[in-house]
Amino acid sequence: MKDYKSMLKEYNLKATPQRMYMIGEIEKSGHIDIDNLYESLQTFFPYISLATVYKNINSMVDNGFLTEVKIPHQKSRYELTKESHAHLFCKECGKLEDIYIDTSMLFDAASKESGYRITDTLVTFEGICKECQAKDR
Amino acid sequence: MKDYKSMLKEYNLKATPQRMYMIGEIEKSGHIDIDNLYESLQTFFPYISLATVYKNINSMVDNGFLTEVKIPHQKSRYELTKESHAHLFCKECGKLEDIYIDTSMLFDAASKESGYRITDTLVTFEGICKECQAKDR
């Protein structure tokens, strides 16, 4: 069990039970959308309000504790902020996974060509995961 | 002036004046969100309905004629579907630009490492554009 309490403290957020469980669910699932998060929180807090979930997601995103992940034609999902990585999205089962690959050559090429001072490189691969490929044949 | 009429025909969409102007605006701006599109269309069609804009955007996206572009904490924008390219987003002025860089090494690395059959590689760089860098100092 991670020390969510001190993690929150670092981001100037109070460690309420609701938040502790939110983080737990996000960490467990890797990436989660609001509806699924709300649903799984109801197991622990039958009376939790959807407004609370939104408020907490927003404050944690604002403080940089969480990161929003957007994929075309999908609801936003949220993950714990961590070192730079790319995403793999399976169009068939909807699964979203992290993948750590080196994107520095892209960064260099784009910086040089555009003159932008680039701060973030967002990479998402869409396709069919191994399991769905096996299932399909 | 492009032949929007036959472009639409290829995608099995009727060539109404509203659609022709929509395409014109999208092409002119490169990437546009619903509100700005609606606003600029009102110049030509004072009585155009926002529902029409939504319906047309949705059918054009469904048919592959348009592509949705999602950026964290931004409204979706739409572009004409074209050959694979990356995006540059300026966090300061909100500008979105295309950039053509080779992402095949990323594709190869991710395919190999994940076992996914990857169909799309989405790349977005966030940062500060040349003009805003100059303005800032």
Add this chain to the structure above:
DNA sequence: CTGACTGCAAACGTTTTGCACGGTA
């Protein structure tokens, strides 16, 4: 003890839907 957080209900903004009319093919 104080400010931040929670739950509830209402408000708000965005997107979709149903329908009658009009225009494209």
Add this chain to the structure above:
DNA sequence: TACCGTGCAAAACGTTTGCAGTCAG
């Protein structure tokens, strides 16, 4: 002419806000 697209109004949906009570620090 037949069907698809349009505009309008209402509905549905997702998200935010205000408030009174509660809890973490």
